[in-house]
Amino acid sequence: MTELRIALYQPDIPGNTGTILRLAACLGLSVDIIEPAGFDISDRNLKRSGMDYLASVTLSRHVNWQRFDEWRQENGRRLVLASTKAALPYARFEFRPDDILLFGRESAGVPDLVHEAADARILIPMVEGRRSINVAMSAAMIAGEALRQTNWN
Numbered sequence: 001m002t003e004l005r006i007a008l009y010q011p012d013i014p015g016n017t018g019t020i021l022r023l024a025a026c027l028g029l030s031v032d033i034i035e036p037a038g039f040d041i042s043d044r045n046l047k048r049s050g051m052d053y054l055a056s057v058t059l060s061r062h063v064n065w066q067r068f069d070e071w072r073q074e075n076g077r078r079l080v081l082a083s084t085k086a087a088l089p090y091a092r093f094e095f096r097p098d099d100i101l102l103f104g105r106e107s108a109g110v111p112d113l114v115h116e117a118a119d120a121r122i123l124i125p126m127v128e129g130r131r132s133i134n135v136a137m138s139a140a141m142i143a144g145e146a147l148r149q150t151n152w153n
Contacts, residue, residue: 004100007033011105012037020103023139023140032100079118080093081110089125094149101139
């Protein structure tokens with residue numbers, strides 16, 4: 001269907017990860033989990049959130065950031081980081097069908113090294129004074145726009 005991927009940098013909350021996996025399964029997206037995660041990937045909460053959709057999502061696990069970054073560079077993939085530190089609103093960004101949409105840890109985002117490695121940084125505009133939107137909601141919003149722009153049905 002599409003080559004668009006969602007990558008999660010060291011996710012903290014199994015429920016959010018399960019929700020993103022379910023989203024990906026329903027939209028035909030692949031998911032990369034960059035370890036270490038803050039929970040056991042086989043955690044029952046992950047399975048509860050992902051329900052019976054987990055079996056139908058293409059999930060790749062990367063032992064650490066370096067291995068993930070090497071893999072994506074070898075495959076010529078553009079890395080698009082969702083960040084509250086970015087300046088470009090996601091709806092103004094020109095997505096490509098083979099982008100990797102990267103989302104940081106719920107507790108801490110991504111370190112500077114990861115921020116600097118991104119080919120592009122986008123944000124979801126929010127009301128002044130708000131810290132962040134739930135990562136699963138953010139993934140849904142940004143993936144939806146990326147799919148819309150890349151002519152997904």
